[in-house]
Amino acid sequence: MATGGMAWQVLLFVCIVSHSSVFGQVSYSIPEEMSVGSVVGNIAQDLGLELKRLRSGKARVYAGDSTQYIDLNKDKGVLTIKERIDREVLCGQTTPCALDFQIILENPIELFRVTVEIVDINDNAPTFKINERRFEMPESAVVGSKFLLDKAMDLDIGLNGLQSYILKPSDHFALKLHNQADGSKKVEMILQKPLDREKQEHISLLLTAVDGGEPVMSGTVKIHVTVLDINDNAPVFTKDVYRAVVTENSPKGTVLTSISASDADKDLNGQVSYLIPGMADVFNVNENGEVSLIGNIDYETTKRYEVDVEAVDNGGLSDSSKIIIDVVDVNDNSPSMNIISKSASVNEDSLVGTVIAMVSVSDPDSEKNGQVHCSMNEDIPFAIKSTSSGFYSIVTESTLDRETSADYNIIVTCSDEGVPSFSSSVSLALQVADVNDNPPVFENAAYAASIVENNSPGVSVFTIKAIDTDWNQNARVSYILDESSTNGVPISSYVSVDAETGVIRAVRSFDFEQMKDFVFRVKAQDGGSPPLSSNASVRISIQDQNDNAPQVLYPVQSSSSVVAEIVPRSADIGYLVTKVVAVDVDSGQNAWLSYKLQKMMERALFEIGAQNGEIRTVRQITDKDGVKQKLTVVVEDNGQPSRSATVNVNVALADSFPEVLSEFSDFTHDKEYNDNLTFYLVLALAVVSFLFIVSIIAILSVKCYRWKRERMFYKSNGQLPVIPYYPPLYADAGGTGTMQRVYNYELYRTTDSRKSDVKYGGPCAQSILSLDTSGSQTLPHMQRDRMSCDNLEEQVSIIFVSCCVF
Numbered sequence: 001m002a003t004g005g006m007a008w009q010v011l012l013f014v015c016i017v018s019h020s021s022v023f024g025q026v027s028y029s030i031p032e033e034m035s036v037g038s039v040v041g042n043i044a045q046d047l048g049l050e051l052k053r054l055r056s057g058k059a060r061v062y063a064g065d066s067t068q069y070i071d072l073n074k075d076k077g078v079l080t081i082k083e084r085i086d087r088e089v090l091c092g093q094t095t096p097c098a099l100d101f102q103i104i105l106e107n108p109i110e111l112f113r114v115t116v117e118i119v120d121i122n123d124n125a126p127t128f129k130i131n132e133r134r135f136e137m138p139e140s141a142v143v144g145s146k147f148l149l150d151k152a153m154d155l156d157i158g159l160n161g162l163q164s165y166i167l168k169p170s171d172h173f174a175l176k177l178h179n180q181a182d183g184s185k186k187v188e189m190i191l192q193k194p195l196d197r198e199k200q201e202h203i204s205l206l207l208t209a210v211d212g213g214e215p216v217m218s219g220t221v222k223i224h225v226t227v228l229d230i231n232d233n234a235p236v237f238t239k240d241v242y243r244a245v246v247t248e249n250s251p252k253g254t255v256l257t258s259i260s261a262s263d264a265d266k267d268l269n270g271q272v273s274y275l276i277p278g279m280a281d282v283f284n285v286n287e288n289g290e291v292s293l294i295g296n297i298d299y300e301t302t303k304r305y306e307v308d309v310e311a312v313d314n315g316g317l318s319d320s321s322k323i324i325i326d327v328v329d330v331n332d333n334s335p336s337m338n339i340i341s342k343s344a345s346v347n348e349d350s351l352v353g354t355v356i357a358m359v360s361v362s363d364p365d366s367e368k369n370g371q372v373h374c375s376m377n378e379d380i381p382f383a384i385k386s387t388s389s390g391f392y393s394i395v396t397e398s399t400l401d402r403e404t405s406a407d408y409n410i411i412v413t414c415s416d417e418g419v420p421s422f423s424s425s426v427s428l429a430l431q432v433a434d435v436n437d438n439p440p441v442f443e444n445a446a447y448a449a450s451i452v453e454n455n456s457p458g459v460s461v462f463t464i465k466a467i468d469t470d471w472n473q474n475a476r477v478s479y480i481l482d483e484s485s486t487n488g489v490p491i492s493s494y495v496s497v498d499a500e501t502g503v504i505r506a507v508r509s510f511d512f513e514q515m516k517d518f519v520f521r522v523k524a525q526d527g528g529s530p531p532l533s534s535n536a537s538v539r540i541s542i543q544d545q546n547d548n549a550p551q552v553l554y555p556v557q558s559s560s561s562v563v564a565e566i567v568p569r570s571a572d573i574g575y576l577v578t579k580v581v582a583v584d585v586d587s588g589q590n591a592w593l594s595y596k597l598q599k600m601m602e603r604a605l606f607e608i609g610a611q612n613g614e615i616r617t618v619r620q621i622t623d624k625d626g627v628k629q630k631l632t633v634v635v636e637d638n639g640q641p642s643r644s645a646t647v648n649v650n651v652a653l654a655d656s657f658p659e660v661l662s663e664f665s666d667f668t669h670d671k672e673y674n675d676n677l678t679f680y681l682v683l684a685l686a687v688v689s690f691l692f693i694v695s696i697i698a699i700l701s702v703k704c705y706r707w708k709r710e711r712m713f714y715k716s717n718g719q720l721p722v723i724p725y726y727p728p729l730y731a732d733a734g735g736t737g738t739m740q741r742v743y744n745y746e747l748y749r750t751t752d753s754r755k756s757d758v759k760y761g762g763p764c765a766q767s768i769l770s771l772d773t774s775g776s777q778t779l780p781h782m783q784r785d786r787m788s789c790d791n792l793e794e795q796v797s798i799i800f801v802s803c804c805v806f
Helices: 043-047 051-056 087-091 657-663 675-717 792-805
Strands: 011-016 022-031 039-041 060-062 070-073 078-081 097-105 110-119 132-138 146-148 162-168 173-179 185-191 202-211 218-228 241-247 255-258 272-275 283-285 290-293 304-313 318-328 336-342 345-347 355-362 372-376 382-388 391-396 407-416 423-433 446-452 460-463 478-481 495-497 503-506 517-525 533-543 551-554 561-567 576-579 581-583 593-598 606-608 614-617 628-637 644-653 769-772
Touching: 022 039, 022 043, 043 078, 043 110, 060 070, 070 097, 087 097, 087 110, 097 336, 110 382, 146 318, 162 173, 162 185, 173 202, 241 255, 241 290, 255 318, 283 304, 336 423, 355 372, 355 382, 355 407, 355 423, 372 382, 382 407, 391 407, 446 460, 460 533, 478 495, 551 644, 561 576, 576 644, 581 593, 593 606, 606 628
Parallel strands: 022 110, 132 218, 241 318, 345 423, 446 533, 561 644
Antiparallel strands: 011 022, 039 078, 060 097, 070 078, 097 110, 146 185, 162 202, 173 185, 202 218, 255 290, 272 304, 283 290, 304 318, 336 355, 355 391, 372 407, 382 391, 407 423, 460 503, 478 517, 495 503, 517 533, 551 581, 561 769, 576 614, 593 628, 606 614, 628 644
């Protein structure tokens, strides 16, 4: 495509490099001196990028430390001229002249290299350093004598640069041009015919330098020639070319080389002096021909100098030669580093190879002095990789963990291979962004706590704690009660847990006698998305309080009946009268019971075992001891404070049943006895008395049969049978209650006559007197002493007496 006589050339190279970053290269060619705002090229089209990608990726031009001449219009996707470009200022005589810069995109990071070649236009005319040059020539100067003229300088290059010289007038002198290795032309003025001072002492010439541009531009210098008297030998250099080598940054005064020229003339006409025209500010030659350094030289600016030298004698004759000075590079530049793009943070779950920054590195030194190697500080999960010439990417080398290291200070150091080596460093602060990858962890997998029964609802029982090593919301732990049940009751009706603090509180008041402990689970859940959680089990034990008084199981107390234990007057010391049986539904020492007697008469006849509740005689029974003995037993537990219960035990001291019956007859009549009710009962019993007498014979038969079997059993075992009895609802829990022994009881019910009824618990056994006036139940106790049962008629008479009572 041609526009305004200007050829634009676009060369596009696109390559894909690692880490998902695309690097391309685009080349343009434009003339210098284009106006600001002129379009260079459609970069979006040439790179195949959409305009929205330029805007979303925050596309920008990166020119490093150089002046940014080119700007990017993201709305149109074109490159435009930002600053006026002067090729001569930018590149001097270097060709080709090009601008190198990069187009940077973010999210993801992409880099495209762009090269813009600056084409020279003819905007500079050839110029001479001096406006006038004077020569003094002897009249004896031979035809063909050479006079070195100053070269013109044209900042343009190629056809626009210096092309030729014109010397006018050309009567005595002609020009001779010599092409040199650096592309310039050596200009000599050659004498074409002898001079004659007498005819013409002063000759004025005009030297014109012409370039090849359109239009043609030129520059001039005036040459004044003074013809002197005879000096017919010019100096002659010993070499056409001298060579020297100098290290950059050499101190001023350093001698580079020596030149020499000879003149065949004698005396003053043979004395030669040396001149370095055009480079006198950098190099100097003394009268002895020693060339020394008087200025500063820099390899990065100029790598080789071609210096023209002139030898002039006192007669004005001269000769010219050249000194080629090669500058040797030294490692005097540190690598230049710039972070062109970086990320302030990276997620801890980022994939290996994620690009977090891009760095440009350059070193203007040459060869090994300019070869750069970059490294990073150790023990960090990052690596630096070269993506293209002079550009490096910092990428993740391994997985990141914010909980291990939340931030990194990445130091990139680039060193050259010079001796000594120079290095530069840049640092990059990088934060690791948290990801919810850690669940809350309880301090213990299982907790155990206790609470005293009869607690107040809402009391704090225990505090659990879980720790989440994540950050911020991901580490915010909430506690949730597992919706399970215990014994069919939801656990939420027992306890609650504070979602923020983990404090477990009792929802209700607990009763140790109903529940000893219970287990539930608590879930700790963080605030991440999705949330993570863990569980812990909690066992809460109910601690017992002494909140229950002992309960007497035997003897049974009733307001409408009297129970008496019969003790024969012949009983020995230590005779077991009865055993008070009590239980305490508490546990531990709260259920340890002790027994004692209260309100005992003088010369105490009985004592009770403090631990077992057994009432025994402590002395022989005398005639002074009354038949009726009433004992009050106090049962106390071992709690703090202790609780107690009392029971009355009636004891009858008698050897025969009628004696007992007559003594306790007043116990059987209630003060509120209803005579009418008794009358009707007697009538009813009279009706059934006949049936009773008939059935008594059957009963006697059965009792005789049972008596015989039991007697055989006693003879074989020597003791009464023992039938275990466990009171309902008072089973011992864990062996801590008071029901530690086995006792044998039988239950008898009296008729509804409100009269005394005496019935033996079994043949050959002493019975307990039970006088029940209300028809309630009594619990007779089977004594260990057996009676003589040889006379069956005695039993029959007793039964008949009972029938009469009914």
